[in-house]
Amino acid sequence: MSQKTVLRDALMRPLLLPYHPLYRFYKGGALVRAFRGLKAGPDDWWSEDWVGSCTLAGNKDPDGNPQGLSTVHVAGSGPVTLKSLVEMFPEEMLGSRFVERWGPTTAVLVKILSPAGPVPLHVHPSRAWAARHLGSPFGKLEGWVLLETPGDGTEPAYFATGFTQGVTREWFRRMVEERNGRALRDALHRTEVRPGEVYVAYPGVPHCMGPQILSIEVQEPTDHMVMAEWDGKDEAAATMGLGWDIALDLVDYTPTDRATAIARARQQPTILRRHGDSRETRLVNPDVLEFFDATRIDVVDEIGVEDGRFSIDIVTEGSGTIEGDFGVQPIRKGDAFACGASLGHRFRADRGLLTVVRCMGPVA
8 A cells, every 4th residue: 555545545534643742932731731641841942742734833943953843653654744734735735725715735833832921022924924024824813712711820811912002113123122011012902811702913013922821722834923022133034034114114003992902803603503502603703714724613412524625623622533534532531633634423422521622724
């Protein structure tokens, strides 16, 4: 049997996605490892789990190696990147309509994060800005499905977004150059956050988070960001190599009142469908769907999935099984797997509630 045949056959079952830590610009990861059922350990610089990624990170690991591409283990073949499977079998993995629109890409990046302290204030480009300055078809609209929000005992977990009144480009540039992180963070509207909430940061809108938040991050498939709250050592890394004059042009300096800023960021879930006592809920607002989609399946008994969409699925609560022509596969909290568009399957709960978050690319 050829390797290609082995890989094609593997698409007919859920592809388990192992823990995939990346070395990043902030400390964290302890809550992620606990969630994934791994050995407990302190927060460190391997703070992000790029659980479902066909995207290279903007930074390399400490040994200078590229990082970011998720792998799956295929029996009879060994480790293979998710990206290579998508490119080899685009229609089976993504569906023909999706491929017609986006080509052989999942068009989504999925991470599990848990910052130990506040995440530095940063901002992401729109698609138009990224195309003009970075040659990229994707910007970076991103969202977070919050799982745990303990805070660090000193300050609560929070999300901050959008400028208060009176912020100008000149003032912002001066605070960036002076590395006045406190002033930058105080210029944003802040709200305490709770498990179950979902927030989105739109392109151009400055934002920051923390501390001690465990979340699933769903975003456009890039690592584009301008790090306004930086250490003063590497301007190229902070500005994507563009310099501050160009990088700060992507920032939306429009002031907003607190209610408007928080209401725009916090998403309002809507129930998509029910099956008996089980249901699937969309977690993002309609204006996000051109960038990515995310739903939560709450399984009390059982519910099928046959919408023909590729998804990165993360079990956030309980245990049960995923079933199909491939048989029955046990799943539990902390598991993550990729399901190709051609894979019809069904979730079945054990005695308690089974909850699965599905992360998908744009609605085709």
